[in-house]
Amino acid sequence: MLELDQFRHVYFQECEDLLGSLEVQLMALQEGAEADDVIQETFRAIHSIKGGAGALQFKRIGAFAHNFEALFDKIRSGETALNPGLVTLSLNAFDMLADLIAAEQSGSEIEPGIEDHISEALQEAIGNQQKSAREDRADKGMEVSSASKPGAQTHYQISFRPPPDSMQRGNEPLYLIRALKALGRLSVKADLDDIPPLEEIDPQAVYLAWNFELETSAGPDAVSEIFEFVADDSDLSVTVVNEADISDEDQIAPGDRTLDDRQSAEEARDSETGSGSRGAAKSTAKPSPDSDETNSRYFGATSVRVDLDRVDRLVNMVGELVIAYSTVLQHVDDRLRTTHPQLVHELSQFLQHTQTLQDSVMAIRAQPVRSIFARMPRLVRDLAEKTGKGVRLKTKGEATEIDKTVIEKLSDPLVHMIRNAVDHGIEPLEERQALGKPPEGTITLSAEQVGGRIIIRVRDDGRGIDRERMRQVAVDKNLIAPDATLSEEEIENLIFLPGFSTARTVSDISGRGVGMDVVHQNIQKLGGRVSMRSEPGRGSTITLALPLTLAVMDGMIVRSGDFVYVIPLANIIQSLSPRPEEIGTLPDTGDVLRFRDQYVKLVDLNDAFGADSAAANDNQLVIIVEADAGGVVGIVVEEILGQEQVVIKSLEENFSHVRGIAGATIMGDGRVALILDVTAIGKLGSKRPNAGAAIEPEKAELQELSA
Amino acid sequence: MTRRVLTVDDSPTIRSMMDVILTEAGYEVLSAENGRDGLGLLDVFSFDLIITDLNMHVMGGLSFIRHIRELKKYASVPILVVTTEGSEEIKELGRSYGATGWVTKPFEPEKFLAAVNRVCPLDEPKAANG
Numbered sequence: 066m067l068e069l070d071q072f073r074h075v076y077f078q079e080c081e082d083l084l085g086s087l088e089v090q091l092m093a094l095q096e097g098a099e100a101d102d103v104i105q106e107t108f109r110a111i112h113s114i115k116g117g118a119g120a121l122q123f124k125r126i127g128a129f130a131h132n133f134e135a136l137f138d139k140i141r142s143g144e145t146a147l148n149p150g151l152v153t154l155s156l157n158a159f160d161m162l163a164d165l166i167a168a169e170q171s172g173s174e175i176e177p178g179i180e181d182h183i184s185e186a187l188q189e190a191i192g193n194q195q196k197s198a199r200e201d202r203a204d205k206g207m208e209v210s211s212a213s214k215p216g217a218q219t220h221y222q223i224s225f226r227p228p229p230d231s232m233q234r235g236n237e238p239l240y241l242i243r244a245l246k247a248l249g250r251l252s253v254k255a256d257l258d259d260i261p262p263l264e265e266i267d268p269q270a271v272y273l274a275w276n277f278e279l280e281t282s283a284g285p286d287a288v289s290e291i292f293e294f295v296a297d298d299s300d301l302s303v304t305v306v307n308e309a310d311i312s313d314e315d316q317i318a319p320g321d322r323t324l325d326d327r328q329s330a331e332e333a334r335d336s337e338t339g340s341g342s343r344g345a346a347k348s349t350a351k352p353s354p355d356s357d358e359t360n361s362r363y364f365g366a367t368s369v370r371v372d373l374d375r376v377d378r379l380v381n382m383v384g385e386l387v388i389a390y391s392t393v394l395q396h397v398d399d400r401l402r403t404t405h406p407q408l409v410h411e412l413s414q415f416l417q418h419t420q421t422l423q424d425s426v427m428a429i430r431a432q433p434v435r436s437i438f439a440r441m442p443r444l445v446r447d448l449a450e451k452t453g454k455g456v457r458l459k460t461k462g463e464a465t466e467i468d469k470t471v472i473e474k475l476s477d478p479l480v481h482m483i484r485n486a487v488d489h490g491i492e493p494l495e496e497r498q499a500l501g502k503p504p505e506g507t508i509t510l511s512a513e514q515v516g517g518r519i520i521i522r523v524r525d526d527g528r529g530i531d532r533e534r535m536r537q538v539a540v541d542k543n544l545i546a547p548d549a550t551l552s553e554e555e556i557e558n559l560i561f562l563p564g565f566s567t568a569r570t571v572s573d574i575s576g577r578g579v580g581m582d583v584v585h586q587n588i589q590k591l592g593g594r595v596s597m598r599s600e601p602g603r604g605s606t607i608t609l610a611l612p613l614t615l616a617v618m619d620g621m622i623v624r625s626g627d628f629v630y631v632i633p634l635a636n637i638i639q640s641l642s643p644r645p646e647e648i649g650t651l652p653d654t655g656d657v658l659r660f661r662d663q664y665v666k667l668v669d670l671n672d673a674f675g676a677d678s679a680a681a682n683d684n685q686l687v688i689i690v691e692a693d694a695g696g697v698v699g700i701v702v703e704e705i706l707g708q709e710q711v712v713i714k715s716l717e718e719n720f721s722h723v724r725g726i727a728g729a730t731i732m733g734d735g736r737v738a739l740i741l742d743v744t745a746i747g748k749l750g751s752k753r754p755n756a757g758a759a760i761e762p763e764k765a766e767l768q769e770l771s772a
Numbered sequence: 773m774t775r776r777v778l779t780v781d782d783s784p785t786i787r788s789m790m791d792v793i794l795t796e797a798g799y800e801v802l803s804a805e806n807g808r809d810g811l812g813l814l815d816v817f818s819f820d821l822i823i824t825d826l827n828m829h830v831m832g833g834l835s836f837i838r839h840i841r842e843l844k845k846y847a848s849v850p851i852l853v854v855t856t857e858g859s860e861e862i863k864e865l866g867r868s869y870g871a872t873g874w875v876t877k878p879f880e881p882e883k884f885l886a887a888v889n890r891v892c893p894l895d896e897p898k899a900a901n902g
Contacts, residue, residue: 071792076785109782109827116856117785119878235850235872235891244890269848291890294873370784 069121076117077170078370083110084163085439091159092442094152096457101141107155108137114162126165129180132187133158139191151190158183218249218282219305225292226256226274226300233269236295242275244291249281274300373469376429383419383426384712388731390419391709395734427468427613434512434521435463437476441483441510448487455505456491458483462512467519471591471611475521478584482523482607483508485581490527490605500602502526514613518593521609530599532556539565549653557597557605561585594744620711620730622738623688623702625670629738631711631730632700636690636743640705643687658699660689668746669701673725690743698747713740775894776800776817780810780836781825781854786877790823793881798894807831811839814846821892822846823875825854826862834869841870850891 087110093103115130117123136155139145161180168175223245227238245251256274260266279288285303292301393412402409438460449456467475491497491506498504509524532553539545539559551559559565560581581597584607588595593611612618620631621640643658648667651657657664667687687699711730716723716739727742777799779790787803794801802817804810808831810824822840826833833853840846853866855874863874875887 072785072788075788079784106829109829112827113783113785116783116877119856120785120789122878233848234867234870235848237850237891240890240893243893244886290886293887294890297867 072117072121073170075370076121077166079117080114080166080170083114084159084166085436086110087114087159088443089439091152091155092446094147095156095446099147104137104141104147108134108141111137111162114166123169125180126162126169129158129162129165129184132184133162136187136190145191154183154186154190158187218280219284221277221279221281221285221288222304222306223277223279223288224274224300224302225277227271227295228298229267229270229272231271231295231298238271238273238275241291241295242277245277245279245288248283248287248291249279251280252278371429376426376469379426380430383423386419387423387710388712390416391732392734430469431466431613432469432472433464433466434472434475434519437472437479438463438510438512440476441479444480444483445487445508448484452487453493454487454491455494455497456487457505457507459507459509460511461509465512465514465519467512467611468613471519471593474587474591475609475611478587478609479510479521479523481581481584483510486523486525486527486605486607490525490529492528496528515610519609519611519613521611522606524604524606526604529601529603529605530557530560530597531601532599535559554596554598557599560597561595618711618713618740619708620740621688621708622706622732623670623686623700624704624706625702628670628674629706629732629736630670630702631709631738631740632688632690633727633740633743634708638689638691638697640686640688642685656701658687660697660699663697665689665697665699666747667699667701670741673746690746698743700741700743700746711738711740774800775820775892776802777821777823777888777892778810778813778817778819779803779823780805780807780828780833781823782806782828783825786825786854786879789879790884793879793884794888797885797888799888805829807833807836807839810836814840814843818845819849821850821852821888823852823854823888826866834865837866837869837871852887852891 087107090103090107090110094107111130111134115127115134118127118130136145140147161183164175165180227236231238242253254276256276259274260272285305288303289296292299397409397412441460442458445456445458486508492500494504497506507526512519512521535556536551539562540547542565544559544562544565545551562582565582585595588609588611591611593609596608597605599605619634621634621637623630623632648656648658651664654666656667658667686702686705688702689697689699691697713728714730716726716729725742725745726739728740730738730740732738777794779787779801780803781787781790782805791801791803802813804813806828807824824833824836837851840851850872851870853862853871853874854877855862856877866874872891873887875884
């Protein structure tokens with residue numbers, strides 16, 4: 066018996082894709098698309114979900130999808146006209162279908178009959194109660210099979226004349242004869258009468274006819290089934306000449322023992338839906354019992370689906386390989402270069418291959434952002450409905466590829482950002498009209514690759530940020546000093562501070578006690594940066610800059626005091642060793658360095674992390690990094706140790722979050738180095754009065770970490 | 773003698789089921805997710821049987837069958853269409869385009885293999901005049 070469980074995984078994966086596509090199509094219909102291909106695509110997606118459900122015997126999904134499919138079958142044939150009511154019904158049906166699939170996948174209970182009212186509505190929509198058609202047919206099939214008595218022997222006389230073109234469409238009579246033979250004892254007599262003279266023979270044509278005598282335990286349906294494909298075009302008769310051993314008189318009604326070809330064709334169709342004719346099938350080909358090696362395997366013409374765990378294992382192994390390589394490299398010194406030049410040369414080859422391997426492995430994990438973008442139209446529609454605002458979503462750059470892990474973690478922040486845009490950004494209809502804006506707000510979601518980063522933007526054309534209010538709230542909440550001087554940009558980015566939320570009332574949509582700081586934290590965890598820009602009255606843009614991959618990073622290794630740190634190379638603008646007179650002090654900011662005509666705040670890592678300051682070093686180095694929102698910060702270190710590709714290890718499984726630290730890595734020599742979160746670095750010792758306090762508890766952890 | 777089958781269906785679930793059933797029975801199976809990719813494989817490999825769905829995205833089953841029949845190499849290769857139970861018009865339509873027969877979803881492995889076996893049996897070599 067075929068083990069169905071092995072296909073579950075493939076099916077649910079397929080469902081995920083199909084539901085995604087279905088959603089996109091339904092949204093298009095919602096927006097008034099009536100193109101045939103949209104309807105066709107909708108039908109196809111539901112049809113495939115139903116097909117798989119049938120194959121895997123997920124009866125509930127299958128039955129529901131059947132009703133859903135029936136609606137779109139009518140729509141695509143033009144029998145039923147699409148209207149907004151039906152679109153809404155379809156969206157509800159979509160949700161139901163997704164729930165049923167999710168329940169089946171997780172094995173969780175879902176209230177029996179919960180889908181019934183939608184099923185009924187779907188049936189009503191196409192104007193009939195047509196559940197019976199299928200079942201009728203199935204019942205008929207069952208009758209046929211239950212009527213056959215597998216134990217008893219029956220004698221059939223069969224005459225068969227295939228159409229002359231039989232072989233040209235792939236029907237080889239010889240195979241049919243073999244299949245008959247497999248049913249029981251067979252004698253064959255060929256009818257040669259129609260063979261034309263040699264010169265008239267068409268080698269492609271069939272001129273023969275046959276008369277068979279068959280002694281078999283198989284029922285008439287099994288016999289007819291063999292001729293299933295040719296019955297309609299052939300002269301075929303199947304006659305039972307001896308039914309002595311058949312006890313039930315209803316096997317074949319008396320006086321109707323000759324099944325003419327018409328009837329046998331009917332029979333063939335009926336038997337298809339039943340479960341009869343096992344006898345015929347068993348004798349032909351047996352599935353081999355050892356199915357292990359073929360488990361859950363399939364060939365795709367151009368792609369293979371691989372379990373993400375396996376890819377992750379591969380990524381991890383490549384990561385370890387990179388570390389191992391670095392370790393080996395530690396032993397390469399000038400002496401070795403002279404004594405074993407060949408070895409050193411091979412090592413550099415090894416490096417190249419390792420890097421290629423790493424790139425290739427990372428590419429496996431890359432996925433288009435389409436998968437998460439596709440969920441957003443639905444979100445916007447629901448939000449628009451809830452708020453009574455008119456909102457449309459435009460998406461761009463769905464094909465942009467990004468690491469799978471990043472994609473997974475991107476979904477929640479994106480949802481949050483879009484919620485925020487609908488809730489706080491886009492104005493109510495009347496307000497927009499009063500302002501002379503298009504009544505419908507537009508949110509644009511875009512993705513593009515810029516250098517080694519993926520830039521994702523959520524732009525709305527709403528009211529923008531009320532900077533005065535933002536500032537006031539921040540002061541009220543003691544997040545900034547009342548007299549702090551902040552640039553417009555800095556004010557706008559206050560929104561990302563923990564505990565900041567300007568919503569006057571807690572709304573159902575975005576005010577759930579979490580604010581944009583959650584977005585900020587999540588993106589930061591991904592090694593990315595968030596920034597907000599706004600034009601009052603014209604809208605806001607939130608920009609996410611994300612790394613292409615999470616696992617490996619090019620970093621500059623620096624030392625400050627007794628600690629070794631890694632600064633992401635992607636953030637580094639320049640490193641320099643300033644003369645003492647180039648460093649000044651500003652009252653609010655502390656030490657600053659003049660760099661490219663602006664004053665750059667300096668952060669001393671020893672101070673920032675509360676490490677014991679070693680004797681102040683005169684020749685301090687400053688690494689200028691790009692911090693938040695295009696801001697620039699100088700990091701003061703004592704020594705640059707080199708440049709290395711590091712494998713990022715998360716610290717947060719073992720330690721609580723330390724501001725300014727993104728993770729850790731193991732160096733070639735086995736030492737642990739902390740990876741700096743340059744986004745947050747600039748905020749260490751910033752203008753916020755509580756910033757200093759916030760660092761206090763983190764000092765202890767850092768000490769612990771380095772112990 | 774190995775029998776090589778091409779299965780063409782846009783549903784990975786259905787493809788993988790056909791693949792497992794056929795492979796366990798002893799057939800060699802290659803799959804494609806639409807008619808266009810199927811034609812690509814037909815060009816590169818030789819197949820003894822083609823099983824195709826009709827409703828597919830890039831190149832549907834009917835035009836796929838029409839294209840196959842235009843290829844000299846496959847003018848008389850058996851083609852089975854995948855149908856849902858009871859869809860008589862689909863079977864007829866398939867035949868009118870040159871399909872040999874059909875297999876019915878959901879698959880019962882035995883019935884499925886019986887149908888396959890009637891047009892492309894494993895056990896004996898294909899007759900010389902086929």
